[in-house]
Amino acid sequence: MIPDAVLAVWFAFVFVAEPIEHASHHRLVAVSAAINDGMTPAEVREMLGEPRAEYAKRGIIVTWWRGGPRPKQWMYGTNLNLDYLVAPRIPWLNPLPMNLRVSEYADEDLVIDWTAEDRVSSIQRPDFDVPDVAFGMLDSALFSRDFLRLFVFRQPLGLGNGR
Numbered sequence: 001m002i003p004d005a006v007l008a009v010w011f012a013f014v015f016v017a018e019p020i021e022h023a024s025h026h027r028l029v030a031v032s033a034a035i036n037d038g039m040t041p042a043e044v045r046e047m048l049g050e051p052r053a054e055y056a057k058r059g060i061i062v063t064w065w066r067g068g069p070r071p072k073q074w075m076y077g078t079n080l081n082l083d084y085l086v087a088p089r090i091p092w093l094n095p096l097p098m099n100l101r102v103s104e105y106a107d108e109d110l111v112i113d114w115t116a117e118d119r120v121s122s123i124q125r126p127d128f129d130v131p132d133v134a135f136g137m138l139d140s141a142l143f144s145r146d147f148l149r150l151f152v153f154r155q156p157l158g159l160g161n162g163r
Helices: 004-035 040-046 060-066 130-151
Strands: 052-056 074-076 110-114 119-126
Touching: 004 040, 004 074, 004 110, 004 130, 040 110
Parallel strands: none
Antiparallel strands: 052 074, 074 110, 110 119
């Protein structure tokens, strides 16, 4: 059994991290509006960064087994999801409220389809809302991250410089 104090810290983390993650993803979806058919992987990476997952084109056997053809795809999405905080038919909180993409993408995932020539063929943008407070939390987290980076040295002083 997990101690209550550990669970409390975990759920506090989830309640803070999930809105920040969704606000960041919402901004990424807004940036994706500039992606057009025919763009290259390098152009998409420059705009959106690395995808969370890359899926190869389905082969013949997998197509038959998994229910239809699917092109090569990139997926951008979130890990945490408060929609899964209470597991169905279980009277307690779910300790892992995560988007598990077992057979399909989550509703809020950004999915890019590619042609055989590695060009964007289509993009599926989710339509979801994020509370304004989540954007404030994201801006605060980004400010804190950038501020702390001012004080982090890339190389410890006096070490590794040949002295």
